[in-house]
Amino acid sequence: MTAPTTTPAPAARRAAPPVVTGGLTGPMASVPGTLRRARYEQVALALFIAIPFLAILAAVPVAWGWGLGWHDVVIAFVMYAISGHGVTVGFHRYFTHGSFRARRWVRVMMAVAGSLAIEGPVIRWVADHRRHHAYSDKEGDPHSPWRYGDDVKALTKGLWHAHIGWLFDIEQTNQERFAPDLLEDPDIVKVDRNFIRLTAVTLLLPPLVGFLWSGFTWQGALTAFFWGSLVRVSLLHHTTWSINSICHTVGERPFKSRDKSGNVWWLAILSMGESWHNLHHADPTAARHGVLRGQIDSTARIIWVMEKLRMVDNVRWPSRERVAAKLADAA
Numbered sequence: 001m002t003a004p005t006t007t008p009a010p011a012a013r014r015a016a017p018p019v020v021t022g023g024l025t026g027p028m029a030s031v032p033g034t035l036r037r038a039r040y041e042q043v044a045l046a047l048f049i050a051i052p053f054l055a056i057l058a059a060v061p062v063a064w065g066w067g068l069g070w071h072d073v074v075i076a077f078v079m080y081a082i083s084g085h086g087v088t089v090g091f092h093r094y095f096t097h098g099s100f101r102a103r104r105w106v107r108v109m110m111a112v113a114g115s116l117a118i119e120g121p122v123i124r125w126v127a128d129h130r131r132h133h134a135y136s137d138k139e140g141d142p143h144s145p146w147r148y149g150d151d152v153k154a155l156t157k158g159l160w161h162a163h164i165g166w167l168f169d170i171e172q173t174n175q176e177r178f179a180p181d182l183l184e185d186p187d188i189v190k191v192d193r194n195f196i197r198l199t200a201v202t203l204l205l206p207p208l209v210g211f212l213w214s215g216f217t218w219q220g221a222l223t224a225f226f227w228g229s230l231v232r233v234s235l236l237h238h239t240t241w242s243i244n245s246i247c248h249t250v251g252e253r254p255f256k257s258r259d260k261s262g263n264v265w266w267l268a269i270l271s272m273g274e275s276w277h278n279l280h281h282a283d284p285t286a287a288r289h290g291v292l293r294g295q296i297d298s299t300a301r302i303i304w305v306m307e308k309l310r311m312v313d314n315v316r317w318p319s320r321e322r323v324a325a326k327l328a329d330a331a
Contacts, residue, residue, distance in 0.1 A: 024318050049195050056193040067223050073215050075228040083202060084236050086113025087270045088299040089306075091122060095182065096129045099287040100303060101314040102185065116202035117236050121195040122188060129176040132244075132283055134158070134178075137259035142173065143244045157251070163238075163245035167172065203229045239270045247277040254292070255282035255326045263295075272298030279318075282326045286318040 082218060090110025093099040102110070110120045124228065128142055135141040145162040150153040174223055175183060182188045189199075206228025207221040214220020242264075251262020255278045267275035274280075276289040290297030306312045 007164075021189060040306050043050045049054055051155035063251050064166045067226065069220075069223065071210060071220065072223050072227040075213075075214060075224050078234045078237060079202070079206055080232050082113055083232075084239075084272055085287050086110060086115070086300060087117050087119060087125075087236075087240065087304055088274055089302055090114040090118075092129065092274070093287055093299065093303065095122065095126045095188075096133075097285050099285055099316045100307070102306075102311045102312045106306070107185075108187050108191065113267055115191060115195055115198040117240070118199050118202060118233055118247075119237065121192040123175055123179050123182045124173070125191045126182060127173040127175045131173045133281075136257075136261070136281060137248060142169070145245050159245050159249060162248060166244075174189050194281040202233070206232075232283045235270070239267065240274075242267055243271060243274050247275055251278065253278050254328055255279050256328050257281040269298075271324065273299040279323075279326070283318060283322065287315050288318055291318055291323050 023159065072229065092108075094102060094110060114122060114125070120128075132141055133145060137144045137146050141147070143166040145155060145158040147161055148158045156305040178305045180255075182192075203225075207225035210224020210228065211221035247262055247264050247269070248260050249262070251264040253260075253262050257278060259281055261277045261281035263278045264275045273288075273290050276291070276295050279286065279291055287303050288297055288300035289295075290300065303312065303315060307315050311324045
């Protein structure tokens with residue numbers, strides 16, 4: 001499980017973000033912006049949450065009738081895998097935590113793929129998550145379910161805040177403080193600024209493929225849009241947000257961490273390995289989160305393949321000794 005020795009490529013071709021493990025202190029910071037712009041963003045966010053979620057509610061009756069074919073299943077699965085792993089491999093394990101080093105074109109590819117999940121521009125996403133690790137389940141954490149206390153009423157309110165509510169906070173994470181490396185990267189800044197265009201791409205690509213694949217039928221485009229765009233986006237959103245809410249409330253905690261992060265096995269496949277959350281908070285820079293027997297982690301497998309293809313190197317694979325030392329019952 002240890003990383004092989006690699007020969008670094010020239011700096012112009014490869015780069016690694018700074019390693020972020022948490023432990024920063026200080027008050028929450030906000031970026032400049034007008035109240036009007038913040039309100040517009042909140043309205044847009046509400047629409048992007050509500051409309052795909054309504055599609056999920058309608059999915060069963062639609063599928064029961066005429067609205068689901070194998071083309072739709074393939075399109076939705078491929079789009080879920082690309083955009084989801086764009087978040088887990090790119091936004092999370094690479095840009096946020098520096099779990100490996102990547103070539104320039106791979107960096108751009110990961111930033112684009114993660115943006116297709118419509119979870120926000122890459123720099124904001126990374127800044128929010130670095131801040132989360134800096135203050136995990138403490139004052140300053142942007143989405144801790146323990147924000148209001150630990151009784152039933154407070155935790156219910158906290159779960160809602162951790163899952164969705166925090167997204168509507170007008171106060172935003174200071175990107176200059178938590179993601180200065182990305183702000184200095186012209187490639188990533190360009191991807192970040194094109195988030196709206198990439199949102200259009202991720203919503204319109206499935207119906208385009210469905211239209212062509214069905215023999216130029218509008219029904220093929222409509223069902224592909226329903227499953228490959230709306231249902232796929234909403235399912236991915238709620239899976240990602242469940243890591244913030246559910247995985248910081250319940251789950252097994254075999255590893256020592258300074259917060260309440262837990263492992264939730266039934267989210268492992270949908271979250272692409274992210275729900276093995278206890279090890280992640282015990283060892284944030286590790287490229288693999290599912291380190292115990294039987295823990296499926298498709299994100300780690302993709303990083304392994306990328307390493308074999310020499311797309312990435314300097315992968316921070318957790319060694320057996322390091323995993324053993326992190327166990328809660330270790331001496």
